[in-house]
Amino acid sequence: AQSVTQPDIHITVSEGASLELRCNYSYGATPYLFWYVQSPGQGLQLLLKYFSGDTLVQGIKGFEAEFKRSQSSFNLRKPSVHWSDAAEYFCAVGDSWGKLQFGAGTQVVVTP
Amino acid sequence: DVKVTQSSRYLVKRTGEKVFLECVQDMDHENMFWYRQDPGLGLRLIYFSYDVKMKEKGDIPEGYSVSREKKERFSLILESASTNQTSMYLCASSEQGNIQYFGAGTRLSVL
Numbered sequence: 077a078q079s080v081t082q083p084d085i086h087i088t089v090s091e092g093a094s095l096e097l098r099c100n101y102s103y104g105a106t107p108y109l110f111w112y113v114q115s116p117g118q119g120l121q122l123l124l125k126y127f128s129g130d131t132l133v134q135g136i137k138g139f140e141a142e143f144k145r146s147q148s149s150f151n152l153r154k155p156s157v158h159w160s161d162a163a164e165y166f167c168a169v170g171d172s173w174g175k176l177q178f179g180a181g182t183q184v185v186v187t188p
Numbered sequence: 189d190v191k192v193t194q195s196s197r198y199l200v201k202r203t204g205e206k207v208f209l210e211c212v213q214d215m216d217h218e219n220m221f222w223y224r225q226d227p228g229l230g231l232r233l234i235y236f237s238y239d240v241k242m243k244e245k246g247d248i249p250e251g252y253s254v255s256r257e258k259k260e261r262f263s264l265i266l267e268s269a270s271t272n273q274t275s276m277y278l279c280a281s282s283e284q285g286n287i288q289y290f291g292a293g294t295r296l297s298v299l
Contacts (some may be wrong), residue, residue: 085228120231174282180229183230
């Protein structure tokens with residue numbers, strides 16, 4: 077069975093500082109990996125995805141993530157956060173049928 | 189742009205009521221999903237559907253049922269609402285094996 081762990085429930089970061097959100101997954105085959113963001117009161121928006129190929133993937137809003145098979149990780153990074161990046165971030169692993177298993181989420185707070 | 193529309197943003201119901209949550213997508217997607225979202229638990233899959241009139245149980249189907257009579261519409265039904273079903277409900281749609289697109293969610297309170 078697939079599973080996703082996001083070790084950090086809550087992260088506080090200063091505006092302009094770098095951000096890294098951790099994600100570890102468990103899946104028997106080659107995973108499809110996703111990062112979604114949820115602003116307050118909204119649905120989820122896709123930031124980026126990894127299906128195959130280059131292990132460093134670029135997404136929207138200046139985010140990137142790196143797939144590391146040896147560590148079963150898919151960490152999300154942004155070099156310089158903006159106040160608008162305050163949101164909840166979800167990592168997910170998908171199977172070939174399109175079912176997703178989500179992590180518990182990481183709440184990001186951005187301070188001035 | 190893909191549009192997934194959930195009929196209500198906020199809903200308040202009484203214990204024992206039958207509740208319908210409606211979801212419509214406009215991209216002719218094969219797959220549709222219902223999740224509930226609770227703090228600290230992320231999103232948990234309730235039911236999904238790969239085609240019209242087809243449904244599959246997700247991780248937490250107890251107390252819920254679904255209906256998919258038309259490709260674009262996927263309904264979640266709470267046969268007899270209970271207070272532990274107070275939650276945020278999110279609908280999503282996708283092509284086979286591809287990205288899921290989410291609606292804005294319905295926040296349901298059962299009193």
